[in-house]
Amino acid sequence: MARQSLGIQMNTWFEKYMFVLIPLSLVLGVLCSPLLIDHVPLVPWLFGLVTFVMGLGCGWKDIMAAFRRPLLFLIVFVMTHLVAPLLAYGFGAVLFGSDSSYTIGLVLFAVIPLGISSVLWVEMARGAVPIMLALVVVDSLLSPIVVPLSLSLLYEQSIPFDGWAMLLDLLLIIVLPTLAGIVVHEWTRGQAKPRMAPVLLPLSKLAFVGVVMLNAAAIGPFVRTWDTEAFIVFAAVCGLVAAFYALGHVTERLWPPHLSPPQSTLGFASGMRNISLGLVLAMQHFGAETAVAVVLAILIQQPGATIYHALIRRRQRVLAGNLN
Template sequence: MFLLVPGSLVLGFFFSDTLLPFVKAVPYLFAYVTLTMAIGCGLEQLKAVIRKPGVMIGTLLIAHIVSPLAAYLIGKYTFGPDSPYVVGLVLFALIPLGVSTVFWVGMSGGSVPLILAMVVLDSALSPLVVPAGIKLLFHTDVALDTGHLAFDLAMIVVAPTVIGVLLCELTRGRIQPAVQPYAAPLSKLCFIAVVALNAAAIAPYAAGLKADMLKLVPISVMLVALCYAFGFIGAAPLRNREKQVTVSYATGMRNISLGIVLAIGYFSPLTAVPVMLTIMIQQPVATLYHYALQKLHKSKAGKANAMQVR
């Protein structure tokens, strides 16, 4: 995915004329991606998080209140309050936690059941969170049919999520290993298609963005890094490495493909540019963060061993 996502962006730009007629298929492709994620999460995992909601509530507050406010302030003072780029930066922070977060949390020693349950629940809450956040921050700057947006989110996120969880329950968890060899590769292809099609949709507007990129790229990198930092610092009082890793990845990564769908469907095409940039930024930053966590863990382990020797 580290190579395929930027590659699909390039293909979308170069073959935009050919791909533009297929842009209408994006919501359906994304709904399938959501479904394949949800079939790995059963009701027991959701109940375990709900019974102890403190970590989940804290994570969602950081992800959808602290981060959007930071995005708004950074964008406002860099591009001006009326810039579509500000909306794009805020939209990145408002969209649900990313599906790929599960992979990084597992590889970095976090809690996979916790992040999986949080991703599913946050996706289900997105019809409320995204419209509310946009309305609160841009009520004078952005004209948006929040009811229609909530309905579309329900159709492309909530409905596939509910179906996936029900399938997991009805098969007692057997469906995921059974369909994984076929469903997972197809899900990745659908995700790549979403990226390529949305790149094709904004390609006609890309020619005049060269000067803006000098500001947009470092601002986007800074915002993604800040989202990780907010989660890492916010979870520090827990004094639990597993939860700190989980929370920091959750606040740092978002469901970018959904962000692109919303940016293209409801805002100026320029709004999608910061969201598209974060696609290329998220995975490299996740890799660097993984290595930083490993070094920090080894350093703490070394100090603990030294104390025991003394």
């Protein structure tokens, strides 16, 4: 019982300080690059563990719940995989040129699937957690089609890019581990994750940190050559993240009242991405320069979620005060 309690306490601590741990692991990865770079091949395995644990928390019924709300699913899909990549492409084309590696990195950051951490933020904002989890899982399962297709439509043949190789990577590190988690969830009637939570939850957080740290080690030599352009990319990422949250928030405010508004679901769905996956794809298929935007997104996404959550809570308090 004490061991269980310790495991859950560790996981709670990880979740509470993840917004600090991720940037810190990024910095440590760059600084310790000579020591860590030989272990970069472990990244797909660590990421597979993270997605397996995500799948453990979701059953087929949860996935079908997303499809039973087709309007919500369609709007999230359009925001994250049509509007967001076009915004990123526009930002990058104006600042760096359409074929710049920085622009490709911005587009990649925009087009990758929803981030699993969005579920945690939706829970803290008292939003629709089961629906958010279903959206994340479904979006992740569709990523082998959506990510290569989106990049191909925007760039056609203008960048060297093997869509089939990316599809295979996404199948191996996203789809198969997620499906394995769902199968175990169904086989154990949803009991696997609660029973294994004291071990698996903190372990998956450590794996998540490891993914960021090892990928940061891989780009370490390149980071040391950054110039003033990196600050422009950082400003572009900040602008994009803010635009994504604003897009989700405005859409949420326009949501028809009779369709059961999703509260904070659309805001976090639109604003958060699976950045660790983006970092893996950038390093394996495009190179360190393309990974710059994804790396810098790590520094802004969780603080951005913190600010957005604070704004939501403030609005909720104002509304509660008006009702009283």
